[in-house]
Amino acid sequence: MSDALLSILVSALVLGSLYSLMASGLSLIWSTLGVFNYAHGALLLLGAYLIWTFSEKVGLPVLLAFAAAIPLLALLGMLLDLVAVRPFISRANGTLLVMVSTLAIANAVEGAAQLIWGPQNKQIKAVSTSTFALGDVKIASSTLIALALALVLVVGLITLLRKTKWGMAVRAVEQNRDMAMLVGIRPARIYAGVFAVASILACAAAFVYGTTTTITPTKGFEPLLTAFVVLVFGGSATLWGTLVGAFTIGLLEAGTTYWLGLQWSPVAVFLVLVLIMLVRPQGLVKGRS
Amino acid sequence: MNADQETVSPLLRVSDLAAGYGRLPVVRSLSMDIAPGEALALLGPNGHGKTTALRAISGLGRISSGQIVFDGSDITGMPAYKVVNQGMMHVPQGNQLFPRLTVRENLTLAGGIPAARGQREETLEMVQGLFPKLLQRRGQLVGTLSGGERQMVAIGMGLMAKPKLLVLDEPTLGLAPKIRYEILETLHEVRRLGLSLIVADGDIEFLFELADRWHLVELGRIVSSGTTDIKPSHEEVMDMYVGSHPSSATNNIEGNKHV
Numbered sequence: 001m002s003d004a005l006l007s008i009l010v011s012a013l014v015l016g017s018l019y020s021l022m023a024s025g026l027s028l029i030w031s032t033l034g035v036f037n038y039a040h041g042a043l044l045l046l047g048a049y050l051i052w053t054f055s056e057k058v059g060l061p062v063l064l065a066f067a068a069a070i071p072l073l074a075l076l077g078m079l080l081d082l083v084a085v086r087p088f089i090s091r092a093n094g095t096l097l098v099m100v101s102t103l104a105i106a107n108a109v110e111g112a113a114q115l116i117w118g119p120q121n122k123q124i125k126a127v128s129t130s131t132f133a134l135g136d137v138k139i140a141s142s143t144l145i146a147l148a149l150a151l152v153l154v155v156g157l158i159t160l161l162r163k164t165k166w167g168m169a170v171r172a173v174e175q176n177r178d179m180a181m182l183v184g185i186r187p188a189r190i191y192a193g194v195f196a197v198a199s200i201l202a203c204a205a206a207f208v209y210g211t212t213t214t215i216t217p218t219k220g221f222e223p224l225l226t227a228f229v230v231l232v233f234g235g236s237a238t239l240w241g242t243l244v245g246a247f248t249i250g251l252l253e254a255g256t257t258y259w260l261g262l263q264w265s266p267v268a269v270f271l272v273l274v275l276i277m278l279v280r281p282q283g284l285v286k287g288r289s
Numbered sequence: 290m291n292a293d294q295e296t297v298s299p300l301l302r303v304s305d306l307a308a309g310y311g312r313l314p315v316v317r318s319l320s321m322d323i324a325p326g327e328a329l330a331l332l333g334p335n336g337h338g339k340t341t342a343l344r345a346i347s348g349l350g351r352i353s354s355g356q357i358v359f360d361g362s363d364i365t366g367m368p369a370y371k372v373v374n375q376g377m378m379h380v381p382q383g384n385q386l387f388p389r390l391t392v393r394e395n396l397t398l399a400g401g402i403p404a405a406r407g408q409r410e411e412t413l414e415m416v417q418g419l420f421p422k423l424l425q426r427r428g429q430l431v432g433t434l435s436g437g438e439r440q441m442v443a444i445g446m447g448l449m450a451k452p453k454l455l456v457l458d459e460p461t462l463g464l465a466p467k468i469r470y471e472i473l474e475t476l477h478e479v480r481r482l483g484l485s486l487i488v489a490d491g492d493i494e495f496l497f498e499l500a501d502r503w504h505l506v507e508l509g510r511i512v513s514s515g516t517t518d519i520k521p522s523h524e525e526v527m528d529m530y531v532g533s534h535p536s537s538a539t540n541n542i543e544g545n546k547h548v
Contacts, residue, residue: 165401168390172398175387178349181369182379183450184402 006137008254014143014212016250017150021205022227023234023242024154025198030231032174032194035095038102039080040227041220042109043199047073047206048215049113052122062125066207070200077199078192080105085195086188106220113217124210146208150246153204157197158239170194222266226253229273235283245283298361300325300454300485301346301377306355308338308345309509314353315341317509323454328486330500330517332493338509339489343458346487347379348372360453374404378452380443382459388432392423392442395431399446408451416445419475437468444475454485461492473498493526 022040029037047069054065084105088097127145131138161167172180173190180187209215209223226249234245249269256268276283299322309315316338323329331339344350346357348369357365359377369379378399387395396416400409417424420441426434431442440460447455460476461469469492476499480486490496496503497517504511 168394168398171390172387175389176385178369179381179385179387180398181349182347182373182381183399183446184370184373185398186368186370 003136004258006134008251008258010137010139010143011254011257012247012251013147014208014250015253016247017146018205018208018212018223019227019230019250020150020154020243020246021201021208022223023230023246024157024239025201025205026224026227027231027239027242028157028170028194028198028201032170033085033089033191035085035089035098036102036228037080037085037198038099038224039084039105039109040198040202041222041224042106043073043077043080043202044206044209044223045113045215045217045220046076046109047199047203048124048210049117049122051203051207051210052117052124052215055125056122062127062211065124066203069206070203073199073203073206074196077195077202080199081192081195086191110217110220117217119216121214121216122210123214124207126211142211146212149204149208153201154239154243157201160197161239166193226269229269232273232283233276241283299323299358300327300360301487302356302358303342303346304356304358306342306345306357307353307509308341308350308355309353310341315509316345319355319506319509319511321504321511323485323487325453326480326483326485327502328480328488328500330496330503331487331489331506332496332503333506335491337507339506340458341509342506343379343456343487343489347377347456349379373450373452374402376404376451376453377456378447378450378454379456380447380458380460382440382443382462384436384439384463386431386439386442386446389430391428391430392434393427395442396423396445396449400449400451402450405449405451409449412449412451416448419448419478420445436463437465437471440464440468440472441475444472444479448479452484454487455479457486457488457490459490460488461490461495469495493521497521 022044026037026040029035029040050069050072051062051065054060054068055062058065060068080102084101085098088094088101091097126140126142128141130141132141132144133139161170169180169185170190170193172183172185173187177187180190205223230242230245230249233249234241234243249272252268252272253265256265260268301323303319303321306319307314307317319338319342321329331342333339341350345352348364348367348371352366355365356363359372359375362375364372364375364377367375373379387398390398396413397409400406400412405412417427422438423441423445426438431439434442444457444460447457457476460472464472473495476486476488486500488496488499497520500517502516503514505513
């Protein structure tokens with residue numbers, strides 16, 4: 001394998017990890033509540049800044065800073081559900097209202113981040129600077145950590161939904177909200193839990209993002225849009241599709257960046273979005289039903 | 290049964306219930322009582338408020354006014370996920386379950402409420418004894434079952450919650466006569482377990498076979514009532530459904546095409 005190909009692969013793994021963590025959270029919210037969370041990029045941003053603050057300002061080791069940010073982001077996610085989703089979702093044009101309210105939150109968070117952390121580039125310290133040599137290409141251990149984090153969490157989420165009581169309740173609410181209430185499930189609690197879980201995934205995405213690139217207050221939106229493409233590409237019916245979609249889009253982005261230049265990667269990604277919508281609107285992996 | 294009613298305090302008392310969607314009242318001033326162990330039939334044309342009334346009673350629909358007392362406690366305005374724990378289980382039509390969960394998962398979910406959780410395995414065995422087909426189909430997704438099988442799952446789910454009162458909405462809708470008969474037989478069994486029933490359905494013969502008393506619901510009110518020991522004549526049935534309401538007569542016929 002040529003070194004160019006290898007470095008594209010490495011970069012694809014990092015991007016794929018980031019997108020799979022973002023997209024699986026979005027997918028969970030989408031399938032359970034039927035709304036798209038436009039503030040998911042804001043959660044990513046907040047997660048990254050929280051980890052950065054804990055590590056740079058408080059002085060915690062990076063992994064500990066990450067661990068400390070997780071429960072906080074879960075709380076913020078539940079708060080988001082409480083103020084931007086729950087008041088609107090059961091109204092007549094709820095989907096549209098939630099779109100507006102989450103977009104508003106996304107903008108507000110961006111502004112707040114400008115005020116609190118300023119416009120300068122921030123980067124979270126790498127957990128370890130060690131590298132593995134594969135031929136002439138050095139693979140940073142952070143790449144492997146990102147990959148492991150994404151695989152463990154997304155497969156964990158799939159297992160959670162398939163095998164646990166909570167997962168069955170989530171699927172019940174997703175399939176028939178009224179019937180779920182009739183068998184004693186409280187949808188509001190399920191929604192809060194779904195937002196907490198999606199935020200934890202966003203926090204992991206933030207960790208991957210913040211350790212591999214620099215963060216500024218405007219950088220939440222791009223991964224969100226790409227995660228949206230992943231959802232369309234992989235099909236929102238199963239998380240396996242999301243996983244496959246995330247790494248495919250990651251590979252596409254890494255490839256176009258390498259051969260055509262950075263400015264071409266969004267073009268390629270959205271071209272794929274258009275093509276998929278034309279040719280296979282149900283996504284790569286078709287769900288049951 | 291009638292003699293009991295006077296002495297035993299009712300299991301469910303609905304007084305002056307008004308409910309509907311938004312500002313449109315569908316149910317107006319509806320009152321009824323159900324004694325423990327009793328089966329009550331709600332008859333009447335579609336679109337006149339039977340489902341709305343049942344949804345309001347079980348906490349799924351919003352109540353504009355009135356009071357609902359179940360088993361000694363006021364449950365007016367209580368959300369559905371709490372009502373089920375009081376011992377009232379509302380079973381909607383069989384096509385409204387969890388289609389992408391298996392038969393077994395649907396049943397276990399219903400048996401998961403705190404009041405029933407302890408005896409879940411025993412209840413599951415009882416339900417599968419009542420509907421042997423559900424045991425055969427336990428791993429199958431509910432969305433892939435036939436209409437009759439889905440209705441069995443629906444009633445099975447009702448039983449899994451160990452209720453005192455089972456509220457059934459249109460249990461025979463879209464089912465072949467033979468399957469209707471099976472459902473009827475099973476519901477007789479269910480009654481022998483001591484459960485009370487409220488059943489709304491379009492099939493009057495089915496309801497008269499099953500229930501002790503009936504109420505005819507028209508335009509959101511109970512317009513007449515009776516016991517089921519006297520079978521109505523064909524004219525009387527026609528009267529119930531086509532109605533003495535000249536203004537709503539065409540509506541009523543339209544609404545009952547499926548019967």
